[in-house]
Each structure stands twice: as structure tokens, then as C-alpha cells.
């Protein structure tokens with residue numbers, strides 16, 4: 161589908177998720193252009209912008225149009241060097257564990273996880289590869305059976321930053337407190353009110369109301385549902401100077417490390433959400449959507 165906004169042309173990646181936006185320079189975004197971009201973001205959840213020549217300041221300025229930037233806890237809590245507003249993607253032949261190589265949402269361990277992320281890739285592997293997959297978590301919830309959907313509405317889950325760090329072999333010292341938080345398993349999207357499945361393997365430790373075995377089995381079933389349902393997915397093939405903006409509340413992403421020993425490089429900023437995730441409440445069965 162091709163949509164013509166006044167300030168750009170937009171081409172869907174799939175009917176369910178993602179779109180490429182043609183004809184904008186993210187270093188120069190007027191108020192009118194921003195209003196149209198915000199509408200496209202709301203509808204498509206993942207927006208791809210090609211051929212952007214951005215300084216770090218311009219990258220941040222564009223992201224700040226959507227809200228203040230979030231500081232990354234690896235820099236503020238663990239003392240990793242560098243600008244705390246920037247999450248560096250630097251993968252090369254020396255990398256042991258590539259970042260984001262699993263379905264996840266960024267920093268769901270935070271009491272207020274980010275609204276969105278904007279990743280700007282400046283170096284792609286010369287032989288190709290390094291694509292990123294995205295999955296629509298509104299569709300993930302909607303495509304579960306009714307009894308499972310109903311049961312999930314009553315549940316909350318514990319998200320732990322320590323679980324994520326373990327996967328990278330990082331062990332914080334006792335003084336280095338890393339974020340952890342409880343969130344509803346099904347959240348209401350703050351803008352659309354739609355129910356969103358909000359668990360992810362790197363951060364979600366346990367569903368609080370279930371026994372350990374029940375929780376592990378339930379989470380495994382949900383992760384498999386996300387992985388195998390290709391109709392939830394879209395795939396972004398990066399080129400140098402591509403920026404992708406995604407709705408971190410409503411989509412998962414998965415970076416593919418299929419280019420070893422070549423390099424891939426870029427910088428990500430995350431945008432703060434206004435409030436903690438709220439449970440989706442559906443008092444009327446199929447009907448209206450409620451927010452707590």
C-alpha cells in the first residue's frame with residue numbers, strides 16, 4: 161500500500177507492520193511534517209527512513225520531537241563509558257555476544273520502559289546481512305485464543321535487568337543496582353488503547369501469579385507464538401545511513417547476526433514514555449476497551 165501524506169510518500173512493509181517513508185530529511189522537520197510523521201508512526205509502529213545524513217545532535221533532535229531521551233542504565237548504573245543518551249551498536253570480529261539477537265523490547269526492566277527507539281545505522285556489513293526483524297505485539301495478543309487472552313489479562317510479570325545482563329556475561333557489583341519492575345502481561349497501548357502482549361525473553365523473569373513451572377511453560381508458549389507467527393513480522397534490510405524508529409510499547413525486535421566476521425555499526429537513542437504501562441482491562445468481553 162502506498163499512502164500519500166502531504167509531506168512524504170509512505171509504503172507499507174506489510175499490512176500489519178512497518179512502513180518506509182520517502183522524501184523527508186530528518187535534520188529538518190517542520191511542525192506540519194512532524195504531525196504527519198506522528199500519525200504514520202501511530203498507524204505503522206515501525207518507520208524506515210533511508211539516506212539520512214545526520215550528526216549525533218540531529219539524530220537526538222529528531223528523536224526529541226517524540227519526547228525526552230532516556231538515559232541507558234549500562235552507562236548511568238554500570239559506569240560504561242560514553243554518552244548516556246546513546247546506546248552504541250558496534251559489532252565486529254571481536255564481538256562475543258551481539259546485541260539484541262533475540263526477540264525483545266528495549267529496557268522493559270525499567271519502571272517506565274521507553275516509548276520508542278530510533279536506531280541510525282552508519283556501517284553495514286559489506287557482504288550483506290544484519291537485518292532486523294520486528295513483530296507486532298498487538299497482533300500477537302489478538303491472534304491468541306480467547307481463553308488464553310482472558311487468562312493473560314489477570315497476570316503481571318517481573319522484568320529484570322539482571323537477567324538481560326547475564327546473557328552478555330555482565331555481573332554488576334553489589335552497589336550497581338540495575339532496574340527491575342513488575343508490569344501487566346497485557347498492557348493498554350497509551351495512544352490507541354489496544355491490548356498489547358508485554359513479555360519478552362531477555363527481560364521477563366516470571367509471571368508473578370503462577371508457579372515457577374507454570375510461568376516457564378506459559379512464557380515458552382507465548383515466545384513460540386511470537387517466533388513462529390510470521391504474519392506478525394516485518395523485516396528491515398539496512399543500508400548505510402538508514403534510521404528506523406519503532407514503537408517500543410507495541411513491537412518486539414530481533415537483530416540478526418549473520419555477518420560474522422564483518423562489522424555493523426550505529427547508534428540508538430530511546431525516547432521516554434510518559435507513564436508506567438497500564439493493564440488492559442476489557443470489562444465487556446468483546447466490546448469496549450478500558451484503561452485502569
Ligand code: SIN
Pocket residue numbers: 249259260266277279291292413414415416428
Ligand atoms: C537493539 O536495539 O536491540 C539492536 C537492534 C539492531 O541492532 O538492529
